[in-house]
Amino acid sequence: MGRKLLRIALLGCGTVGGGVYEFVRDRQDMVISYVLSRRPRPELSCKVVSDFSVILSDPEVDVVVEAIGGMDPAYEYVRSALEAGKHVITANKLLIAAHYRELVELADKHHVTLRCSAAVGGGIPWLANLERTLEQEPITRISGIMNGTTNYILDRMHCSDAAFEEALLEAQHLGYAEADPSSDLNGGDIRRKLVISANIAFGCVLREEDIAVFGIESLRAEDIQACKKLGRVCKMIASARNLDGCVAAYIEPAFMNSQLHEAAVPLNFNLISLTGEHIGKQSFYGQGAGRYPTAYNVLQDCVDVRNGLQGFYTNKLEDRPVDNSSVVRPYYVRTERVDEWLQKRVVKILDCGVILKPVSVTEMHAWAKEHPCFFASLRD
C-alpha cells in the first residue's frame, strides 16, 4: 500500500503477547522492534529489553502494544507512552475501565491513537463494529454474553447436570477459568467489559461501581433444573440501555427463552449485540478469549493504526448516572427464607425457588445484597 512499516514495541510476551508476536512475524507491513520482558528471551529475534525507558525514548517506535495485564506497571507504561506521542493498543480491560476518561483524554491531547478491541469479546470484532455503527446512528442498547468462563460453567451444568463445583473444575482444567476464578464468577470481569462498551456506545463515562452486578457463585444444580423445567436456558447477561439523562446498566443471571440467540451460545463462546434505531439488532458471535482470538483483535488494532485510524472509538465523555429503576422484569429467586418483601411479589412457587411478578432491577439487586440467595431474571 506504500505505507511505511509500523514499528511495534510489545510489552509482555505471554499468552496474548506471544500470539501477537507470531502474527506480526508473518507480516510485511509491521515489525516487532522490541519486546519488554523481565527475563531474557533468547528465542525472540527482536531486541528484548527490561527497561521501558529504552522503548519510550526510541523515536522509531510507532506503537506500544501493552500485553502485560493488571494495573501495575501497565498503567504507568500506557500513560507515559501516550505522553511520549506513541499510539497505544491494549487488551487490558482492568486498566481501560478504571482510567477511561484520563486515557482517552491523554490520547486526544497528544494526537495519538488508543485502541482496546481485545478488551471486550476477545476475538469478536465488537468494539470496531460499535465504532462503525456510531459513524451512522446512535446506539440505544447493548447486551450479551461477555464472559466465556461463566458461559462454559452454565453450559456444562445444562448439558450434563453437573454440579457447580464440578463444572468450575472442568473449566479450570481446560484453561477457561483462572486458579482464582472470583472475578469471572462474581461478574467483575463482565462489569469492566460492560463499562467500556457502554461508554463507547453511548459516548459517556459510567462509574464501574455504579453498575449493578450479581454473579453465579451461589448457583446450584437445582437452579438449573428449575430453569430447564421452565423450558429456559440460564445465561449470564450484561445489559445497558441509553435512557433520558441516565443509563441503565446491570449484569445478572437470566433464564432466557430457549428461542433467543443467547440461549444457543455453547461452551466458552461470547455473543454481544447492539441495537440502533434504524438497523435494529446486530449480533456478533465468536471466541471470547484465548491466545489467538485475543491476539487477532490486538492485531486488528495494529492494522487500523497502520491504516491511519486516529484517536479513540469516541471522543464523547459525558458523565452519566446509572439508574436501573425503570427496567422491570419477572425474577426467579431461590432463598432460605421467604420474607415479607418476597411474599408480596410471589406469583408462582416452584419445587425449588419462586417466580416473582415484575420487579425493578434496582429493587431485586438491593434485596439480594441483604439475603443469601440465587436469582435470575426471566427474559423473552
Add this chain to the structure above:
Amino acid sequence: MGRKLLRIALLGCGTVGGGVYEFVRDRQDMVISYVLSRRPRPELSCKVVSDFSVILSDPEVDVVVEAIGGMDPAYEYVRSALEAGKHVITANKLLIAAHYRELVELADKHHVTLRCSAAVGGGIPWLANLERTLEQEPITRISGIMNGTTNYILDRMHCSDAAFEEALLEAQHLGYAEADPSSDLNGGDIRRKLVISANIAFGCVLREEDIAVFGIESLRAEDIQACKKLGRVCKMIASARNLDGCVAAYIEPAFMNSQLHEAAVPLNFNLISLTGEHIGKQSFYGQGAGRYPTAYNVLQDCVDVRNGLQGFYTNKLEDRPVDNSSVVRPYYVRTERVDEWLQKRVVKILDCGVILKPVSVTEMHAWAKEHPCFFASLRD
C-alpha cells in the same frame, strides 16, 4: 475530520435509495448532488435528472450509488461510472454476481473504489468484516442463513404448523417476499450472495451456475413435522469451503441440531459466519433486508469511501472449480418412490421420508434433480 464533502449521485430513489437519501440528508460530511429518476421528484431537495450522462459528465460527482436493481440499465450505468473514474456503491447482487471479474478489474484499472456491502446480508456488516479478517488471515469457510424470506417461511412453519402456502402468503403480506418469490424459494437469491461472499473470502471467481442449489419449493408441513420429531430445526443454509484447488459451494435445506446458532434465527433475520484458522468461527446476525438496514450498509460504504478506502474487498481473482464431492452428510429425503439408489442408502425409515447414511453433496443434488422430492441434510 477536515476531509472534503463527498458528493453522491443516487441512481434510483425507491425503497433502499429512499433510505439512503434520508440518511445522507442528516449528515454533514456527504451530500446527494443528483437523484436519477425517470419521473419528476419535486419532494427531493437535490437535482433530479433522468439522463445519466449528466451525472457521468459532472466532475463534481465523487461516487455513484446504484439503487435501481436488476441488470438493465444498472450494468451499463455502473460500468460507465467506473470508466469515468467515479467510485461505485451498489446493493445489486444480481449485477455483482454476474459480472464480478469484469467490474472488479474495471475498478482496479480506473483506480476507483467499488463496494457492495448491502448486496449480502442486508443490514449485517458482513462483507466489511470479511474484508477486515482477510487483512489478517485466510478464511477457510463461510456459511449461514442469507435469505430472510425463506427463513421467515421456515420459522412460521415451525412455530405455527402452518402449511407452506400459508406461510408464503404471510411473508408476502408483510413485504418479506416478492409477488414472484421464485428466486427466494429456489435459492437463486442465496446463490448470488454465496458467490459474492465466497469470491471475496477465498480470492477466487466462481461460476454462479456451478454452485449446487436446492430450494424449498417442494417443502411440506409434514417435512417440518419430521424435522421437529428429530428434535431439529429446518433452515436454508448456504455453505462454502476453501479446499485444495477447488471450492465446495452449495445451498440446501438443512435439519439443524437445535443447539446450533442457526437454529435460533427467527423471522426474516440472517446469520452469516466465517471461519479462520486462528480466530475460529465468527458469526454476524441481524436484519437481512428492509429499507433502513440495507440503506445502512450502503451508507457504511459511503463512509468508507469518504474515509479513503480504496479498491474492492479483494484484488485476487483466481478461477476456481466448484467440487462438492468431498462433503458428505446424512440426509433426510421424502419422495414418492424409493428407488434402488435410495434403498441402498437408507438407514432409518420415518413416518414420512427416510434418513440416508452419509452421501456426498454432489450425489444427493444430482439424484434430486431427477426425482420429485424434498431433501435436507442433517447437521450437528
